[in-house]
Amino acid sequence: MKVIYIGTKDQLAEAFIERMNKEGNEVYFLSDVPFPGKVADVLKHRYYKSSLEGGRFEGVLRSIAPDCVVYAGRGYMGCADTDALEADIALLAKTLRVLAGQEGVRLILLSSVSVYGDAAVHADEQSAVMPTDETGICYMREEQLVEIYRQQQGIDAAILRASWLYAEKAQEGLHDFLSEAFARVGEGGEGATLSDALLYPLHVADLVDAVKRVMDYGRQPVYNVTGCFELSRQRLYELVSGQLGVELRISWSEAEKQQSVDSSLIKKELEWTDFRKLEDLFLRGEITYEKKREKAKIGKTNRKAGSVVRRTLENIVVFAAFGALYVLCSSHSLFSQIDWMTIYVILISLFMGIRQSSFAVVLASAAYLTKQDLSILEMTNFYSYAGSVLEIMQYVFFGLSVSYVTDILREELRDLRRELSLLGQEHEELKKINEENVLIKNEYEERLLDSKSGFPKLYNTVSRLMVLQPDRIFMEIIQVIAEMVHTDTVAVYRVNGDNPYLRLINALNERSTEGGKTWNITAFARIRDALENGELYQGDIWNGEPAVVLPIIYQERCVAAIMIRELPYSSQSLYYVNLLKTLSLLLRESVGRALDYEELSREERYIEGTDILKPDAFCRNVLLAKEKAQKHMAEYCVMEIVYTGDFGECYKELASKLRTTDYFGAGQDGKIYVLLNNTGTQDIEYLKERLTSDRVEVRLTTAFDEMDDAKG
Secondary structure, three states: OEEEEEOOOOHHHHHHHHHHHHOOOEEEEEOOOOOOHHHHHHHOOEEEOOOOOOOHHHHHHHHHOOOEEEEOOOOOOOOOOHHHHHHHHHHHHHHHHHHOOOOOOEEEEEEEHHHHOOOOOEEOOOOOOOOOOHHHHHHHHHHHHHHHHHHHHOOEEEEEEEOOEEOOEEEOOOOOHHHHHHHHHHOOOOOEEEEEOEEOOEEHHHHHHHHHHHHHHOOOOEEEEOOOOOEEHHHHHHHHHHHHOOOOOEEEEEOOOOOEEOOHHHHHHHOOOOOOOHHHHHHOOOOEEEOOOOOOOOOHHHHHHHHHHHHHHHHHHHHHHHHHHHHHHHHOOOHHHOOHHHHHHHHHHHHHHHHHHHHHHHHHHHHHHHHOOOOHHHOOOOOOOHHHHHHHHHHHHHHHHHHHHHHHHHHHHHHHHHHHHHHHHHHHHHHHHHHHHHHHHHHHHHHHHHOOOOHHHHHHHHHHHOOOOHHHHHHHHHHHHHHHHOOOOEEEEEOOOOOOEEEEEEEOOHHHOOOOOEEEHHHOHHHHHHHHHOOOEEOOHHHOOOOEEEEEEEOOEEEEEEEEOOOOHHHOOHHHHHHHHHHHHHHHHHHHHHHHHHHHOHHHHEOOOOOEEOHHHHHHHHHHHHHHHHOOOOOEEEEEEEOOOOHHHHHHHHHHHOOOOOEEEEOOOOOEEEEEEOOOHHHOHHHHHHHHHOOOEEEEOOOOOOOOOOOO
16 A cells, blocks of 8 residues: 655654554655654655645655555644644645545545634534634644545545644654643743643554554544543643652642543544553653754764874874884894884784775885885886885785775674664564553553453353353344344344255344345355355345344354344444454354253253153243243244144154244143244234144143243
8 A cells, every 4th residue: 555644754754654664555755854864764665855846746646646645744743833834734735636636545634632622621523623722723724625625526534633642752842742841841830830731642653553543444534533541731740840850840720621532433433542651651761851962063074084184193103103113123133123014014904994004005115115225216127126126015915905804804893783783773673562562462451351341241241152052042142242233133043954044033123134034045145155154244235135144153064144134334343343253153162062962961851752842841942932022032922732642743744844943842731832933823823724734733822821930
């Protein structure tokens, strides 16, 4: 995916570009100021100037042909310069003109909660926009501009209104609220009076995560993105003063209104939440503050020239020392045998590089020739001056070869140190990623344990499904799914081999079914294939298909299907799909256990040689049918079969005439009964006529109406 970030060089841009690169996106950074070289090597993005005049900026956008544009502007992290904000509006207008002519491009505008102003005590995405300061007014104008292009040009755009942004590094001269807090506390703040308002700080990495989720799955025009951890301004200044080690001399007044912005929409729809808590970062010492330093205005060329002069003077001093030894020891019988000039050349070659080594060769050669009362011009042939030429060649060989080898070794050492430094940086990055993952894991665990929908609800869900009666599992699963995915159109059908007609077991209401007690899936070939393969199916609701069909597998075949007729948009995200898949695995285990138990306990539940339930087992099934009727999930009735023959012969004669969801059973009075699931008393006339034609008499009975749970 090609992603363009239009903003400025700040920590938000750095976090965004780094996140996009890690996920394999092609990132373009449009700004007036590029990142420094080292940061660019890490981020690996393409940089273009955003202040190109005329149509050059628009030409850059068209040539990139992005899939998504994230617009932040130069003053997003907090800018007091109104002119810069005005320039951002003009730049946004240029961007919108280009996007209006391109299809399939998504725009994400980073706005601010300051557009709500001070009027809204509790603001959400539907609240009125009433800014009270220049910053809020500028962001409101940007949003209005986007809305105009959305309605008139049909561009795909989303607006993120974020709360106070911060990063671990605060710096003097920046205008984000954390840097300004450090600056104000550093100045002492004596005599100042501030209102102790509540802040909802948001880390730049958490905002980047919200942008990524909106980029991939967001479909709402506006999202509020605020921090979950509130922090009072007074507490913030206390933390800052504690880190700076200065006394805080600010008086506090109570805020007139404690404004809070609701960000539940992005949390419910996209499962976004923030994990970094500003107070915890202070307590762990991860917040730093940098002050501006006055740098000496020395050009790079002057520094380099000064270094060359210094090394040349050092070379001359060493030459003077060895030249003195060379002259003084020339008359000594032992020390005159030492080649002082060669030693001098080798020392310079070892420690000062090839340039100073060449200069040392010239000095040593001049000293040697002077000692021999010779000059270069007098050496007209090799044979007459062979000794002198070889001596000079010795200086050249030792000087250049030793210095060359030394420079190679130094270069290899520099490469090794550079690699070690990169490994250290990579280690620190991995360490930071690990710390963030541990932080997120701990936060998830804490919220899961404390949440009302955490472990207690999970335990309750599992306990409701871990029973040894398949029909009860099917009854409970309807309510569980309805609670989890927020719908009231759930039904369970029994699958009978290759038969395309699925029999209804339970349903929340009439809207949950396909219009009757059976469902012919012949017209839904893809649903049938999904059930045969045991895969969750997401239907095309525009073509009349159910929203979701969830198979229940037992012994490599589908024995039942859960149909969700309608699903709210907020429950169609990846989170809920994964939740349903996990629930499918849980159902596969629980239904399999229940069916295995029924098979193993068959002798205890059925009359020998038949599929007729014994009185106690039949009573339990009637009680369950009665419970489903009380919950308006399915109707039922119990029919008495007037038959004078053997129970087994009676079952063989009637089994083919009844449905797979019906149960035969014996009563305590020695009579045989049949439990008709999903059949009310008003629907039994047809059954009576069909059985009467086969010379079998049936009649409605009320023998089980007074039966209660205790008796069952």
